[in-house]
Amino acid sequence: MEAEAELIVHLARPANIPWLDRDHSILAFNERVFDWAQREDVPVLERLRYLGIVSSNLDEFFEVRVADHLEAARDGVEDDEFSVESYAGISAKAHALVQRQYELYNSRLLPALAEHGIQIFSHGKRNMGQRRWVKEYFDREIRPLLTPVALDPAHPFPQVANKSLNFIVRLDGEDAFGNRNEVAIVKVPRVLPRFVRLPDSLAGGKGKIGVVSLSSMIRAHLHEIFPGRTVVEFSQFRVTRHSDLAVTEGEVQNLRTALRKGLQHRHFGKATRLEVSKSCSESTVNLLLAQFDLPVQALYRVEGPVNLVRLSQVIDLVNDERPHLLFPRWIPQWPRSLKNSENLFARIRQKDVVIHQPFESFDAVVEFLRQAVKDPDVLAIKQTVYRTGPDSVMMELLREAVRKGKEVTAVVELKARFDEENNINWAETLESIGVQVVYGIVGLKTHGKMLLVTRREARGLKRYGHLSTGNYNPRTAKLYTDISYLTASEVLTAEMDAVFSLLASQAPLPKLQRLQVAPFTLQNSLMQHIGEAQRAAQAGKPARIVAKMNALTDWRLAEAVYVAAQEGVQVDLIVRAACVLPAVNSTPKGGAIRIRSIVGRFLEHTRVFFFQAGEEEHLYLSSADWMNRNMARRVELAWPVTDATLRQRIMDECLVAYLMDDQDAWVLLENGTYRRLEGDTVGASAQQMLAHYFSTAPTVKARPRSSSTRELTQAARNRKRR
Structure with missing residues (x-):
C-alpha cells in the first residue's frame, strides 16, 4: 500500500453508537487490578504490590486525564467529553476505589502481614525500645534534612512538588520574634526512604520483622521541630498535579533543550487532587483546597500512608526472608x-x-x-x-x-x-x-x-x-x-x-x-481488512476479527468494527484496559462483539490482529493500540506474519489461549460493566498455561493448539458467555 500524502486526522465520536466512557473504562481497569489485591489465593506481598500498582495507575490518571474534566467543571462547560457531570462521575468512581484500597489495607492486608510475622508499627503500637530507636534514627537521619516553614507575609506557602510528602502543622504560642503565626509546612525530602526496618532485636520476637513508616516517625517528633511551640494539629498531605508535558515542537529550535526546561516545571503543574489524613480538620482542609485552587471533590481523606505506591519498599525490605509470600520466581526460558x-x-x-x-x-x-x-x-x-x-x-x-x-x-x-x-x-x-x-x-x-x-x-x-x-x-x-x-x-x-x-x-x-506505518497507512489498512470481513459476511462467507491490544479508543476503527458486527462479522477483542466499544451479544444478522480483559501476573502488552474474510486470512503484529494517538500522532508499525507455522503459533499462544482463559479474564457485559470469569468452563489461565508449556519438555501438551481458524472460532463459541 502506498504511503498517503495526508496524515490521518482526528475524527469526532460518531453519535449513533452507545459508546462507553473512556475515563470510566480506565477506572474500571484499575478495579480489575485491585481484584488481585483482594484475592486470598494470591501471596500477601503480591497483594500489597497490586495495591501499589493501583495507586500508581491512579496517580497517572490524575496527572494526565483529570485536568480537562476539572477545568470544564470549574468553567461550567457542558460537552460530550468534558463537563461538570463528567468530573463528578469520575470523582465518585475514584473516591470509591480509593476508599476500598484503604479498607483492604487496614482490615485485611496489615493483619495478613502480621500473621506472617511482618508488623508495620504505627506510633501508638511501638513499645519503649522501639520508640527509643525511632528517636535516635529521627535525630540522625531525618531531622537534619527537615526545614519547616512557618507561614507569614515574609514566608508564603512554599512550592509543593507533585506527589511529594508534606505535613501541615497548626501551632500555638509565639515564635522567636513574638509572632503567633499558627500554620507551618514541613516538606519531606524525596531522598528519605518511606519505610525503614527495625533491628531484629526490636521486631517483637524471634523471626519477626518490624517496619516503621517515615511519616509515622516524623509525626511522632513534630514537636521537636518547633521548640517552644505547641503542636495543636497536624496532617500529612500530598498534591497530585497535571504532569503531561506540552511542547510546541514547531516553535522551538532544540527539542531536547526545550523538554529539559519543561521537566523543571512538570512537578509544579496545576493541582488535580489533594490527599490528606482522615483526621485533618475542616479548617485545615479548606486552607489547603484554597491554596491549590481545588474543589471539595478533589479532596481524598485517607487512613494510612498518603502514597500507597511506596509500599513496594516494604516488599523490598522483607522479600529475602519471606519468599513464600511472593509468586514463585519465573525464569524466562531461552527460546x-x-x-x-x-x-x-x-x-x-x-x-x-x-x-x-x-x-x-x-x-x-x-x-x-x-x-x-x-x-x-x-x-x-x-x-x-x-x-x-x-x-x-x-x-x-x-x-x-x-x-x-x-x-x-x-x-x-x-x-x-x-x-x-x-x-x-x-x-x-x-x-x-x-x-x-x-x-x-x-x-x-x-x-x-x-x-x-x-x-x-x-x-x-x-x-x-x-x-x-x-x-x-x-x-x-x-x-x-x-x-x-x-x-x-x-x-x-x-x-x-x-x-x-x-x-x-x-x-x-x-x-x-x-510494513504498515502510522500515521500514513496503518489505520486505512486496518479499515480495509475490517471492510473485507464485513463484505464477506454480507456474502454469507466466514468472517471474523480477533484482536488483542492494550486499549481501544479510536472512534473510526471502533465504528467500523461495530458496523461490521451488525452485518454478521464475529468479533472477539482482548482489550486489557480502556475500551469505548460496547459489547454486543448478537446482531440480527448473526454477528457479535465479545470483549474481554485479561489481568494476570504479567502485564498484557502484546498487540495481535487477525482478520478472516472468506478464505483470506491475515495476521499482524504491531506496536500500536487502536487509539487515535497511535493512528494519527505516532509513528507506529504493523507487520504481517506470513509463515504458516509461526502464524499458527501466534494464534495459539496469543489469541486462542486468551479466548479460553476463564481464570484471569473479565468479560464486558452489554450494560457496560465487567464480570470476572472464575472457572466458568475449564478453569484455565492463559498465562499459567503458557508458563507451564515453556518451562516443560516439548512433549508436554500444555500448549493450546488450533489446527485451523475454524477451531479458533469454535473455541470462542464454546466459552460460557453471560
Whole structure:
C-alpha cells in the first residue's frame, strides 16, 4: 500500500453508537487490578504490590486525564467529553476505589502481614525500645534534612512538588520574634526512604520483622521541630498535579533543550487532587483546597500512608526472608527456536524467529545486538529508543558498537511520557561518543520498535531486523507479555530501512509491500481488512476479527468494527484496559462483539490482529493500540506474519489461549460493566498455561493448539458467555 500524502486526522465520536466512557473504562481497569489485591489465593506481598500498582495507575490518571474534566467543571462547560457531570462521575468512581484500597489495607492486608510475622508499627503500637530507636534514627537521619516553614507575609506557602510528602502543622504560642503565626509546612525530602526496618532485636520476637513508616516517625517528633511551640494539629498531605508535558515542537529550535526546561516545571503543574489524613480538620482542609485552587471533590481523606505506591519498599525490605509470600520466581526460558544456535545471523537466515516474552527470554534480543556489535562484518546498526530505562545494556552495546567503528543511528523518542529525562540523558550520552542521534518527526512520537543490522556477506550487504510489540527494556521484558520478531526477509528489512530514512531525513516512504506505518497507512489498512470481513459476511462467507491490544479508543476503527458486527462479522477483542466499544451479544444478522480483559501476573502488552474474510486470512503484529494517538500522532508499525507455522503459533499462544482463559479474564457485559470469569468452563489461565508449556519438555501438551481458524472460532463459541 502506498504511503498517503495526508496524515490521518482526528475524527469526532460518531453519535449513533452507545459508546462507553473512556475515563470510566480506565477506572474500571484499575478495579480489575485491585481484584488481585483482594484475592486470598494470591501471596500477601503480591497483594500489597497490586495495591501499589493501583495507586500508581491512579496517580497517572490524575496527572494526565483529570485536568480537562476539572477545568470544564470549574468553567461550567457542558460537552460530550468534558463537563461538570463528567468530573463528578469520575470523582465518585475514584473516591470509591480509593476508599476500598484503604479498607483492604487496614482490615485485611496489615493483619495478613502480621500473621506472617511482618508488623508495620504505627506510633501508638511501638513499645519503649522501639520508640527509643525511632528517636535516635529521627535525630540522625531525618531531622537534619527537615526545614519547616512557618507561614507569614515574609514566608508564603512554599512550592509543593507533585506527589511529594508534606505535613501541615497548626501551632500555638509565639515564635522567636513574638509572632503567633499558627500554620507551618514541613516538606519531606524525596531522598528519605518511606519505610525503614527495625533491628531484629526490636521486631517483637524471634523471626519477626518490624517496619516503621517515615511519616509515622516524623509525626511522632513534630514537636521537636518547633521548640517552644505547641503542636495543636497536624496532617500529612500530598498534591497530585497535571504532569503531561506540552511542547510546541514547531516553535522551538532544540527539542531536547526545550523538554529539559519543561521537566523543571512538570512537578509544579496545576493541582488535580489533594490527599490528606482522615483526621485533618475542616479548617485545615479548606486552607489547603484554597491554596491549590481545588474543589471539595478533589479532596481524598485517607487512613494510612498518603502514597500507597511506596509500599513496594516494604516488599523490598522483607522479600529475602519471606519468599513464600511472593509468586514463585519465573525464569524466562531461552527460546526453543534458537536452541543450539550459536550464530544468530545464520539461524535467522534460515527462518524468521518469534520470541514470546516473558515466557521466553528477552536475553535473546540482547544477544542478537551483542553479536552484531562483536561481528567485524556488521557495518551499521539502527535502533529506535522509546522506553529503555536508566541502566540499559542495549544502550551500552550501542556505545560499544561506535567504539568498534560501526555506523550507529539511534532514533530516540524524547517525548515518551515520564521517561523524558532518561531518554534525554541517553541521547546526550550516545551523541557524545559519535552515535547519530535523531528525534524522529516534528509533532509525532516514534513508538514503533525496530532494530536493524546491516552485515557484509559473500553475496553483498545483508540486513537483519528485529521488530517488537514492546520496548527495548530488559527489566519490563520480564514483566510484560510481548512478541519479538527476528527476520532476514529482504522485503521487510528494506522497508524497515525506509522507515529509518523517513525518521532521520523525512524522506517520503516508497510503496511498501508488508510494513504498515502510522500515521500514513496503518489505520486505512486496518479499515480495509475490517471492510473485507464485513463484505464477506454480507456474502454469507466466514468472517471474523480477533484482536488483542492494550486499549481501544479510536472512534473510526471502533465504528467500523461495530458496523461490521451488525452485518454478521464475529468479533472477539482482548482489550486489557480502556475500551469505548460496547459489547454486543448478537446482531440480527448473526454477528457479535465479545470483549474481554485479561489481568494476570504479567502485564498484557502484546498487540495481535487477525482478520478472516472468506478464505483470506491475515495476521499482524504491531506496536500500536487502536487509539487515535497511535493512528494519527505516532509513528507506529504493523507487520504481517506470513509463515504458516509461526502464524499458527501466534494464534495459539496469543489469541486462542486468551479466548479460553476463564481464570484471569473479565468479560464486558452489554450494560457496560465487567464480570470476572472464575472457572466458568475449564478453569484455565492463559498465562499459567503458557508458563507451564515453556518451562516443560516439548512433549508436554500444555500448549493450546488450533489446527485451523475454524477451531479458533469454535473455541470462542464454546466459552460460557453471560
